Amino acid sequence: MDLMEKLVSLCKRRGFIFPSSEIYGGLNGCWDYGPLGVELKRNIKNVWWHDMVVGHDDLAVLPGAPSPYSMVGLDCSILMNPRVWEASGHVGGFSDPMIDCTESKKRYRADQLVVLALDVKEGPMVAFAEGDDEAQKGAEKRLAKLLKTKAPLEGLQIVPLLDVGKENFEKVVGPDVAKPGTLTEPRAFNLMFKTHVGALEDSSSVAYLRPETAQGIFVNFKNVCDTARVRIPFGIAQIGKSFRNEINPRNFTFRSREFEQMEIEFFCTAENADQWYEHWRERRYKWYVDLGLKSERLILREHCADELAHYASGCADVEYEFPFGVSELEGIANRTDFDLKQHMEYSGRDLQFFDDQIADKEKRRFVPYVIEPSAGADRATLAFLCEAYTEDEIGGEKRTVMKFHPKLAPIKVAVLPLVKKDGMPEKAAEIYRRLRKRWSVFFDDKGAIGRRYRRQDEAGTPFCVTIDGQTLDDGTVTLRDRDSTEQTRVAVDELEAQVAERINA
Ligand code: ATP
Secondary structure (H helix, E strand, C coil): CCHHHHHHHHHHHHCCEEECCHHHCCCCCCEEECHHHHHHHHHHHHHHHHHHHHCCCCCCCCCCCCCCCEEEECCCCCECCCHHHHHCCHHHHCEEEEEEECCCCCEEECCCEEEEECCCCCCCEEEECCCCHHHHHHHHHHHHHHCCCCCCCCCEEEEEHHHCCHHHCCEEECCCCCCCCCECCCEEEECCCEEECCCCCCHHHEEEECCCCHHHHHHCHHHHHHHCCCCCCEEEEEEEEEECCCCCCECCCCECCEEEEEEEEEEECCCCHHHHHHHHHHHHHHHHHHCCCCHHHEEEEECCHHHCCCCCCEEEEEEEEECCEEEEEEEEEECCCHHHHHHHHHHCCCCCEECCCCCCHHHCEECCEEEEEEEEHHHHHHHHHHHHEEEEEECCEEEEEECCCCCCCCCCEEEEECCCCCCHHHHHHHHHHHHHCCCCEEECCCCCHHHHHHHHHHHCCCEEEEECHHHHHHCEEEEEECCCCCEEEEEHHHHHHHHHHHHHC
């Protein structure tokens, strides 16, 4: 089994992530978070909200930042007036080019890369690759196997599907198979989910499930300015669900049709936008490193000019080396004053910021620039899961351990009475109730202690507290560290402080 298969299986077995509506066969691109997964994902969102919003020091100048700034939050509705999506450009342009197979009824992204073998005596062959290097190697191997030769093959071309040409579709090599000669011309496929609001199902009642949370922030810009006493520069943050009818959902939760975003729109002056862009790139990259993603697997990639949206003057992706290839975790963009100006034009409202503390009257009213760090909560969760997954050996015994940062671990402490007698369960229950006031704590008194430790290792619980015979004599317990498996004796009265110190270390 490769790492991804092992991880998907652990997620299912231990209750991190399940396929959505599984008993009915599931729904492609949708996932449910189980008892451990919901805690993990919530911790990620809470740490983000804390670090970016409520725990942010409005008065401090952070490293790399030109000045202090404030941050406030927002929670907008998922359904909005459809004019929002006209103004944002989503109705007209939020689409992927798509090709349909009229036989198999499968859909393919026209820009998806495929491996094409033209100069083979069996006739042209196509193998679908998902785009990254690994998938391309896999596709080449499939072609080589069919031709009974060894990879690498000579004369292969890697081209987007739409450039293959019908005449080259004689044989398609699985597993993602289209029928030769039955592919339609590419068409623009809008990724927004449409629905109707109210009883009438006609064009007047169309609404969309939001494909990003950002627009809710832009359309509330004036409300926030009028109520929150903010001054430029400042940021508005939001966490919430977004929906995209992705043509090919894949790679577990990485590309889902329903997912959660953690977005910030940071408003500043045009003059300072480049500096703020630099600041947010560094700050967001560092956030992942501080929570345990190794920098050798984390890349901050600046987009080249031809990758930039027409309105953006800079964009960088934080990318992570997933087992299925290097892929985007978060995008940070300098979106200039494009969004606010679009909404001014479409709504007819004045969305300029008014700064009464600027002496120069001419400069008091202006449309700010915006820097947007846009992250996915599910992609972050998946990256932390991949990073945490470890197989090691303790005393000659193999174990699987999820090495989450203690701040993110779903369960912080497991409380384990060594045996179910001599007052140990009662003492353990007392400790459990005390710790539970502060953290998510798990009580387990079933089975051999070694097996109970293994179970907690798989759940990623950083600390196990064991109540044994000595506890009843001298009031100490053992505190076991998940990663080193080292145990230290700690007085019950000092337990809470010790755990708190280690979580925040
Ligand atoms: P991609 O190129 O991978 O489709 P994107 O560049 O379209 O992503 P953005 O529109 O910049 O993505 O969205 C910001 C963030 O939202 C992404 O960095 C990602 O973390 C998350 N996200 C976007 N689409 C999905 C999806 N289908 N499933 C899960 N997360 C997603």
